Amino acid sequence: MKIQIQDLNKIYGNGKRALSNINLEIDNGMFGLLGPNGAGKSTLMRILVTLMKPTEGIVKINGFDLQKDRGEIRRMLGYLPQDFRFFTKLKTWEFLDYAAGLSGITNKAIRSEKVDEWLDKVGLFDVRERSANKLSGGMKRRLGIAQALIGDPQIIIVDEPTTGLDPEERIRFRNILSEISQRDVIIILSTHIVGDISSICQNLALLSKGQVGYNGSPEELIKKTKGHVWQVNTSGFEYEMLKEKYAIISTIPSEDGWEVQLVGDQLNVNHAIEIEPNLEHAYVYFMEYLNSQNGF
Numbered sequence: 135m136k137i138q139i140q141d142l143n144k145i146y147g148n149g150k151r152a153l154s155n156i157n158l159e160i161d162n163g164m165f166g167l168l169g170p171n172g173a174g175k176s177t178l179m180r181i182l183v184t185l186m187k188p189t190e191g192i193v194k195i196n197g198f199d200l201q202k203d204r205g206e207i208r209r210m211l212g213y214l215p216q217d218f219r220f221f222t223k224l225k226t227w228e229f230l231d232y233a234a235g236l237s238g239i240t241n242k243a244i245r246s247e248k249v250d251e252w253l254d255k256v257g258l259f260d261v262r263e264r265s266a267n268k269l270s271g272g273m274k275r276r277l278g279i280a281q282a283l284i285g286d287p288q289i290i291i292v293d294e295p296t297t298g299l300d301p302e303e304r305i306r307f308r309n310i311l312s313e314i315s316q317r318d319v320i321i322i323l324s325t326h327i328v329g330d331i332s333s334i335c336q337n338l339a340l341l342s343k344g345q346v347g348y349n350g351s352p353e354e355l356i357k358k359t360k361g362h363v364w365q366v367n368t369s370g371f372e373y374e375m376l377k378e379k380y381a382i383i384s385t386i387p388s389e390d391g392w393e394v395q396l397v398g399d400q401l402n403v404n405h406a407i408e409i410e411p412n413l414e415h416a417y418v419y420f421m422e423y424l425n426s427q428n429g430f
């Protein structure tokens with residue numbers, strides 16, 4: 135599978151520019167789209183799933199054109215929107231059966247098998263007779279995941295995947311996606327939470343103010359941050375100065391003040407220890423420093 139995005143722009147009716155010259159090539163596997171609220175992630179997702187037209191630009195999925203070949207592209211897609219909601223009197227299993235039908239599984243026996251398989255995978259088998267409306271928030275989210283995946287889509291687009299999920303559910307969801315990502319599929323996860331993608335995405339794009347600031351592997355991004363993350367035991371005036379000048383990642387009380395992890399270009403504090411960056415450090419470093427150097 136391959137998604138090619140060329141010179142994509144989106145300006146909303148009110149004149150708001152949400153995407154500026156997006157160029158991305160996405161191959162098989164898990165792809166993370168990371169950026170703060172308002173960066174343009176949902177706009178890009180909605181364009182990719184053909185719910186919205188771009189103002190300019192071309193998107194090709196396996197050679198199919200997003201504008202001209204909507205039918206073909208929709209058949210490849212599974213989408214879990216950020217605000218997945220449904221108004222239905224259907225029971226949980228009926229809702230899933232309906233979603234399976236929409237995705238093109240016409241054989242009733244196969245559909246029934248698939249429905250049971252997915253009810254089990256997302257932990258809803260025991261409540262399959264309950265009205266889908268009456269499920270808890272987390273359960274509805276899991277039903278959303280199942281409806282997006284039941285038709286074995288080749289392009290899976292998930293907007294803010296962990297909203298409303300508790301930690302156990304997050305792990306279950308991550309495992310389901312990891313398993314699926316071994317096949318000939320592209321999974322795009324859009325999120326503002328670094329932890330959602332840190333261990334599972336082979337590639338990612340950082341979006342900021344509608345522009346792609348970085349596109350590559352998490353490892354490469356982390357490498358760029360080496361030498362810019364420190365741990366300092368500090369207190370009083372120095373602590374206030376550090377808070378003012380640097381991006382603070384964490385503050386933990388210590389015996390004589392605070393143990394602070396911070397990110398910055400240069401640090402002239404002689405008792406600071408340089409530490410190995412992780413993806414969260416890299417994300418903050420990029421957003422706070424590299425982005426502004428690029429004139430964003």
Ligand code: ADP
Nearest residue numbers: 146148150152170171172173174175176177178
């Ligand atoms: P994200 O998903 O990263 O939070 P969005 O794609 O939702 O970002 O929004 C990108 C920008 O476009 C924001 O400034 C947002 O306010 C604006 N925006 C989103 N939807 C609309 C809309 N329907 N009309 C006008 N502006 C919008």
